[in-house]
Amino acid sequence: MSLSRxxxxxxxxxxxxxxxxxxxxxxxxxxxNKCTGCASCVTACYAENxxxxxxxEKCATGHTMHWLRIERYWDLPEGEADLAVEESEYPERGAxxxxxxxxxxxxxxxxxxxxxxxxxxxxxxxxxxxYNRCIGSRYCGTNCPFKVRYFNFFDYSEDxxxxxxxxxxxxxxxxxxxxxxxxxxxxxRLRNAKGDQADKGIRGHVExxxxxxxxxxxxxxxxxxxxxxxxxxxxxxxAWEDHNVELNRHEQFHxxxxxxxxxxxxxxxxxSVMYLDRVRDTNA
Amino acid sequence: xxxxxxxxxxxxxxxxxFVVALGFVLPTGAFADDVSNAPQPFEFPHARHAxxxxxxxxxxxxxxxxxxxxxxxxxxxxxxxxxxxxxxRETPRIKKLFSYWEKKEPIPWLKVHxxxxxxxxxxxxxxxxxxxxxxxxxxxxxxxxxxxxxxxSVGQKVKPLTMGWCLSCHQQFQGESDVGLPAPAKRWxxxxxxxxxxxxDVEYPQPAVFDAEHPVTMKASDVKIMTEKLPKSxxxxxxxxxxxxxxxxx
Numbered sequence: 001m002s003l004s005r006x007x008x009x010x011x012x013x014x015x016x017x018x019x020x021x022x023x024x025x026x027x028x029x030x031x032x033n034k035c036t037g038c039a040s041c042v043t044a045c046y047a048e049n050x051x052x053x054x055x056x057e058k059c060a061t062g063h064t065m066h067w068l069r070i071e072r073y074w075d076l077p078e079g080e081a082d083l084a085v086e087e088s089e090y091p092e093r094g095a096x097x098x099x100x101x102x103x104x105x106x107x108x109x110x111x112x113x114x115x116x117x118x119x120x121x122x123x124x125x126x127x128x129x130x131y132n133r134c135i136g137s138r139y140c141g142t143n144c145p146f147k148v149r150y151f152n153f154f155d156y157s158e159d160x161x162x163x164x165x166x167x168x169x170x171x172x173x174x175x176x177x178x179x180x181x182x183x184x185x186x187x188x189r190l191r192n193a194k195g196d197q198a199d200k201g202i203r204g205h206v207e208x209x210x211x212x213x214x215x216x217x218x219x220x221x222x223x224x225x226x227x228x229x230x231x232x233x234x235x236x237x238x239a240w241e242d243h244n245v246e247l248n249r250h251e252q253f254h255x256x257x258x259x260x261x262x263x264x265x266x267x268x269x270x271x272s273v274m275y276l277d278r279v280r281d282t283n284a
Numbered sequence: 285x286x287x288x289x290x291x292x293x294x295x296x297x298x299x300x301x302f303v304v305a306l307g308f309v310l311p312t313g314a315f316a317d318d319v320s321n322a323p324q325p326f327e328f329p330h331a332r333h334a335x336x337x338x339x340x341x342x343x344x345x346x347x348x349x350x351x352x353x354x355x356x357x358x359x360x361x362x363x364x365x366x367x368x369x370x371x372x373r374e375t376p377r378i379k380k381l382f383s384y385w386e387k388k389e390p391i392p393w394l395k396v397h398x399x400x401x402x403x404x405x406x407x408x409x410x411x412x413x414x415x416x417x418x419x420x421x422x423x424x425x426x427x428x429x430x431x432x433x434x435x436x437s438v439g440q441k442v443k444p445l446t447m448g449w450c451l452s453c454h455q456q457f458q459g460e461s462d463v464g465l466p467a468p469a470k471r472w473x474x475x476x477x478x479x480x481x482x483x484x485d486v487e488y489p490q491p492a493v494f495d496a497e498h499p500v501t502m503k504a505s506d507v508k509i510m511t512e513k514l515p516k517s518x519x520x521x522x523x524x525x526x527x528x529x530x531x532x533x534x
Contacts, residue, residue: 122530130529132402171352172534173402187534199412 023204024194025125025272026185027229028213029239030099032278033259034223037097039070041215041224045101048186048214050168050175052156063153067183068101068215096278099215099224102127102148102183103263103271106247110140110149118180124190125229125272129182136178145264149182185226186213208234229272245274325391326380327438334423335434341426348407348426349416356393359385396439397430403447404532450532 045068046053054065073096108127111119118133119140141149155177157165168174171188175181193211197203208227216224227236229247243260245252250265252258259277333339342348347355363385372378384391399405414425423434431442443449 120529126530128530130533132400132533133529171404184530184534187530191531191534195406195409198409201417 022123022125023228023230024123024206025229026104026190027125027227027236027240027272027274028104028185028216029225029236029260029274029276031223031225031276032096032098033276034221035097035099035278036221037070037072037095038220040218040220041099042066042068042070044214044218045183047167048169049184050172051181052159054156058153063151065150065152065156067148067150067181068099069148071098071100072096073098096280098275100146100148100263101215101273102185103146103269103273104183104185106270106272107268109143109145109267109269113139113143115139126185126187126190127182128187129180129184131173131175131179131181134179136180138180140180145267145269149180152177152179152181189213205231208236239276240274243274243276324394324438326377328393329377330433330436330439341422341433342411349411351408352404352406354407359389359391396441397445399445402533404534 045051046066049067051067052065054063058064104125104127106121106125108119108121111121111127114120115137116133116135118130118135120128120130122128136151138151141147141151152175157174157176160168169188171192172184189211190206193206197206197210206228208231211226213224213226216222216226225236225239227234229237229240231237232241240246240260243252243258244255245260245262247270250268252261252265254260259279260274261277262271262274264271333344334341344357344361345354346357347353359381362381366372366378366381373382381391410428411425414420414428415422426433429443429445431440433439
């Protein structure tokens, strides 16, 4: 690698508005106040994206496979130590859930470490994963701070009994052994929506609400909002604006009533997914 | 003594020769999963249907204009016409066709134009664009990838259908908005990547069968000369290059 190429890459890395001329940047907003932890998004994700259900045993041995997982947190009463909780009459304040999928980072740590460029940033602001190029080095999974990349340790598709393979979604690849995979924001739906628009002669614009991700579609409380962040009229960009969350800022400044944050903002990975913090009654 | 020294060299040379010979044989021969020359249940004469009677491709492959896959017609579609054509009813092929109809079984056609599972080709986008928007003829449009089907007595693959071959069209015909920008692969290379080498280094392979009627088979340099001469309003009409891998691989 020559010095000039290194310097060139460095300047491109610092070029924050690299994608500023692109008409579409997909983003998401998840309201944790509305999330009940019902896991219908997880189920929808499995069904839409041909994800194998690996079972308890494989999960125990670290071969987990789910593009979208529900993270569970337990809130303790203010000021109480863990030990005291067990003895108190109301041991905990209930769980609080956070759906966690690939955050589609704009400065994705997984991208530069891939030895074969199987993961790269696409013009729509998505962190793409090309299965047929992946050689399974798993560097990306190691470098992901959210741990949302999953590796195919086995050929799960071979275990599907005969008529059941008809259930697979034909719009995307059935991944085989030795391939890394992750949430794609249902790229097959995004592509179809863009293709339909292009057939009508419209390029670079998808009407808000015309395309839904599987998790958003299945969410009974509509906690997940998905859309184009570059479109100022879209629901998702309004949600970002309402809660004063901006890209290129590693710490959000909150006023009264603003609950927006992005996970691990301090790492400066620029996720495209915004979470709205759950309102908790800390005094009761 | 001399022999023992010579032998390993000779075996190395013969191995090299074998590899070189293989290199010549493989590209001309078919790949392992290529069924383009495999026997079909019975011959379907495209030459007669598309050539002699000029039936539109999309009469039978009706999915092409509205979905990703063009589709193989059900037996009912064949019978729909052939039950009214008593003149050919007793020919061996039509007898076989009716035997499937009576058994209520689909005809186990072999897929000739079979892409790997990780590749997505969208028929709808191409058909909508070239036939309905640009107003080209159906046979010319389909022929870009499927060859001159109206002369085939049995389905066969005449174009290579490789990624480089797709790009031989897609990278050459770039839309107006792309003119002057670096090639897509270079443009969408990850900003923080350790290397700046373009991922797709394609040599624009020429299709297997030269076909003067279809623009795909033109030399890349000729195509470039042709498109550069066009006025701006017409350049817009040409296909855009795919921007990222996810367009076809997902």
